[in-house]
Amino acid sequence: MKNNFFIILSLIIVFSFIECKKDKFVEDTELNVGKSTIRYAKGFSIKKYKGFSVLKITNPWPKANKSYTYVLKEKTGIIPDSLINFTTINVPIKSVIVTSTTHIPSLELLGVTNSLIGFPNLNFVSSSKTRARIEAKKVKEIGVEQNLNTEVILDLNPDLIIGFGIDNNNPSYDNLEKSGLKVIFNGDWNEQSPLGKAEWIKFFGALYGLDKKAITVFNQIEKDYNSTVSLAKNATKRPIILCGEMYENVWYTPRGNSWSSLFLKDAKTNYLWSNTTGTGSLSLPFETVLDKAQKAEYWFQGSFSSLAEMQNSNIHYNQFDAFKNKKIYSFSGKKGKTGGILFYELAGNRPDLVLKDIIKIVHPELLPDYEMFFYSKLE
Structure with missing residues (x-):
């Protein structure tokens, strides 16, 4: 006993x-x-441990009221009990469906384009490399983002679906998860700082087991961006800038803390609405814009490809000095074979090129040999 x-x-x-x-x-x-290596982005964090990582998405869309936690498990990783209730994704993934063109540059920069097997609205894709895969029938059309073709997706059976949304109301993702597929949200489009948006390449690096490569790529972009900011400080003037255009009798222009506005600040310009607060766009009447910006030296916009097209859209555009002096620049001219605008796809990943374009326009003496990548002058 x-x-x-x-x-x-x-x-x-x-x-x-x-x-x-x-x-x-x-x-x-x-x-x-675990320590997060994320330094600029506000919408996610990655903490790496032996055999697994914890990826947390905190701002997938504006005013998100919940966060999403995922455990990225390596082949020999052991997940602690405290994390077993979170979605587990086996990494590195081998096949993926992405749902925004902003996801594609990260795949290309990391050298994993061949893993892409499905995408909604294939015509929106601009990249020549990915378009070649589409034309070779290696990337399938999966419908539209708000109404994904679940039958096609289930047949493709990807390791992971990387989704995005303007809110938490997309039943397609819920149905796919109920069918046993893994879905993860990506909020790169909702990131506001230039380097913060670019830092989302580390999100993809974690999924592919390419963390070090993602850090190396980002560090080079960061270095180029910051050196260009330093270069802009040598400018001797701050040219006055107008942005945006009319849509249904309302003029939309970036708020002072928005992604677009921060480029203009770093380029040492005087953007006329830089002192406004918040992100996204201001909605203004035409008369307010004309009164404040009629004498602006440069005009940046993304909807037109010629001065004639602008004139036909709104005859009052010709009242601005920037129109009269032909100092209007647009990114809408650079397109893929099927009409997708390159800026929307790549600019988030390459803020260094966006900033150099703007400086080439407003301070050409600082970059005499540089050729603009996204922007072109309207004729």
């Missing part, structure tokens, strides 16, 4: 020790070991 008592006591001690060790492991893993 005494022997039985000691045996039971010993087992209790052993199991207690195991539980303590397990809890200690979880605590150390979650709180002390």
